[in-house]
Amino acid sequence: MTPEEKKAAKEKAKEKAAAKAAAAAAAEEKGAAKKKATANGVKGSADENVVEEDPGREAREYVNPTPKGELKSMDAPMQRAYQPHEVEASWNDWWEASGYYKGNSSPDDKRPKFSICLPPPNVTGSLHLG
Numbered sequence: 001m002t003p004e005e006k007k008a009a010k011e012k013a014k015e016k017a018a019a020k021a022a023a024a025a026a027a028e029e030k031g032a033a034k035k036k037a038t039a040n041g042v043k044g045s046a047d048e049n050v051v052e053e054d055p056g057r058e059a060r061e062y063v064n065p066t067p068k069g070e071l072k073s074m075d076a077p078m079q080r081a082y083q084p085h086e087v088e089a090s091w092n093d094w095w096e097a098s099g100y101y102k103g104n105s106s107p108d109d110k111r112p113k114f115s116i117c118l119p120p121p122n123v124t125g126s127l128h129l130g
Contacts, residue, residue, distance in 0.1 A: 059085035066090035069097030 062085045066072045072090045079086070095101065
């Protein structure tokens with residue numbers, strides 16, 4: 001190895017060590033900031049500075065654009081994440097208006113009969129009768 005190559009290798013090693021030290025210092029600083037943010041009641045990373053909010057607020061404030069009892073329009077593009085208050089808002093009203101919850105015991109009803117067998121409950125304690 002020539003003297004120039006040795007010198008270049010030493011400089012490269014110094015730069016690598018300096019970069020490693022800088023990364024460690026940044027990680028330590030971020031950890032300290034996160035710890036401080038957690039102590040102050042801030043949720044999430046220190047960079048986000050997200051204050052803890054009421055998780056149900058958005059669902060309670062949601063206004064359903066579908067008229068009650070009408071089929072929900074599926075024309076809008078899908079959201080990136082599941083939003084239950086938007087997805088489920090009008091389905092129950094439509095099912096009730098369509099008569100899905102009404103049984104019919106008339107002998108004239110020619111629709112095929114069906115039943116749903118529910119699994120037995122889990123045994124978490126001792127079995128007994130009564």
